[in-house]
Amino acid sequence: MMMIEPDSDKERGNATIQAPNALPQSAPLTQHSPRPVRLFISTGEVSGDLQGSLLVQALQRQAAKRGLTLELLAMGGDRMEAAGAKLLARTSAIGSMGIFESLPFVLPTLRVQRQAKQYLQQYPPDLIVLIDYMGPNLAFCEYFPERFPDVPIVYYIAPQEWVWGDQWSWGVKLFRSDLVVRATQRILAIFPGEASYFQSKGGQVAWVGHPLLDRMQEALDRDRARLALGIPADQLTIVLLPASRQQELKYLMPVMFAAAQQLQAKLPHVHFLIPLALTKYRARIEQAIQRYGLRATVLAEPQAASSDSAATSLTLQAIAAADLAITKSGTVNLEIALLNVPQVVMYKVNSVTAWILDRVLKFSVPFVSPPNLVEMKPIVPEFLQDQATPENLVQASLALLLDSDRRQAMLAGYQSMRLALGSVGVCDRAAQEILNLVVASDKAVKEEN
Template sequence: MTKNFKIFISTGEISGDLQGGLLVAALFDQAEARGWELEITGLGGQRMAAAGAKIIYDTRRISSIGFVEALRYVAPTIKFQALAKKQLQNNPPDLVIFIDYIAANLTLGNYIRQHLPVPTVYYIAPQEWIWSHSPKTTQKLIEISDQMIAIFPEEERYYKKHGANITWVGHPLVDRVKNAPNRDQARQQLGLKADELAIVLFPVSRYQEIKSLLPLFLSAVKIIQAQLPQARFWLSLSLAQYRAEIAATVAEFGLEIPILEEPLLLIAAADLTLAKSGTVNLEIALMNVPQVVVYRINPFGLWLYQTFLKFDLDYVSPPNLIAMEPVVPELLQENATPDKIAATSLDILQNPQTKAQMLAGYDRVKHLAGEPGAVRRAAQSILNLLAQETATVNW
């Protein structure tokens, strides 16, 4: 007899939706192999929906970094949490999966612990092992999770040390980049000549970054253009709803930059990427493309974090966090200026030693990211827990 299970997934931001989409596809695939049928609902975005999940609220619309930047999303966050609780009450799942998104998932996890006797899994746990607010936060994350699934080796060590039931599966992006076109195919598709340099911008995945980061990137482009007339530029679009405003900003700078929604194609063709800090940094590293990482948040918000939460990171980009060394240059806050972005970019493009050193660092990152099959292993682990819990209940 076919087994039918309901799974609820809670995540936010574009990176969470990307990881959620990969996981949803793997869950359906592994469930089919067992002769199971799944119904997956939750909070996420278009990638999860495309993989077959029913999305009750698109949380990509309210993503932000920084205390001040997040204030505008307080009301929408309350709204989607209320929707999630209503969904859980009216249609109780057999299992709940949290993906990153610490504030919302801690709240939802506490609610589930108090009101629903269902097993919970934290996949891609918040990076407490890097920037722990307090041991209490770590303990709360463990308390709302029957199982945790780690994508970094250090993540597994940290949470296991604090008593978590956790398993390391490797990083899911290792599988994703396997589907990328090769360099020659990508450059041919973009119409690049052999002597042309391709520089790709990844400046925006949140609305706030159109104002805070995009002008920095475009100002740097103008400086690089003056030094390297053979360079051509592209901009990777993370959300279609941002296209008009991004295009208008590009035009204001007097630039003509194609805007595409094909990140893997653009990375494959690139000689260099200028990227905001985020998941894309790891994709770029796994595809062996040099990069410059840039980020800024509201200075007052940063001061609050540093003063009250003792927030002081050595690194912010995933390649540097995985290796715990400066594999890629990070230009943050007051160092995130057009002149410094341009100078760092030119050094990479014109100095073979700088590029070679970065690529050697990428080899270390790849080793620590694990073997292919991470998402499949995560899905198997989740379904094993579901089978175990179901067997216990039936017994």
């Protein structure tokens, strides 16, 4: 989901959070579980499916060390299923950003949630993990404590209210940190500011670091990525990342491709790479490539990207091989930064949505891209709504391609940002926190009986 910045450091809270440099100590187990420990994981969209798959793998690793057998139920996507989760519903393609943009997904969301609820009523979980996916998972924050009052709930990658701050409109609080704090027994934060904010609100918080640190350990560097993709060392290459949501094909892709068309006119030898977030977008993207006359190669992950590692991911290879990325705002911005590739970020929503957010809800967002959020400073250029024009994207792109000082300043910002993300071992720390809570809950139940 989109991430944005709080109005001040005070809004992020001032709690002291210990850096996640080591695994939390395991709670002791006196015997193997008589049955599999049943965990339910709820997430959605492409990024949630990725984060969920990394967590599923870590849970299995850490459970094996404890002699535990897990039954992993999930709302997610192909990656989570390939990692070993049993899907109760597929949600990787159910997601949007904005008010009117969300309307087509209301009924599909309610339908898959009903499916999950019916299954869990028959087979109750031992613990619930919510990952990102703010709207649906906030609804679960209301439902699960009532339906399963003794089942611990963990929120991993909580709603970005720590970024937005306590914004109110017409006497109504726009976001629900209070609900998250009340519903959960643990919040696993991936940003230091997130941890501080929710701890200041009374949450039981552990800062584990950002999971992409784990994933990117295996990613190819520029030379190996170019070799894998057959790109000559001297080929000027720009990667375009227009959409992981349906609405972004409508609002972002035309602007981005128009900018690419102008860049192609100015840089005759440029070639564009366009990785597909979802294979169902291929036809619309290929039609747009023809319409704008772009010299571009579309890259689709084999088997719908269900089993890719960072080393074999075509998306990450395309990013690593590129001289520049022109990209939508989202998790991919951090992947680009961790691969040390300069980037230009854009985002647009429906103009009516933007007007309501600005004029009615008085919603202000100084930053949207994760690299700028980590230390709350403008590392990468962002162009939002009316500022997201082909001309602005072209100007910013040429500056990064042709001005070595601008490029080096961004790369230096990446280095500082990386240090603030924590240390490798994030997913294992998150898994340990979750399993510790399962064991503690099981022990408490046995003592009561």
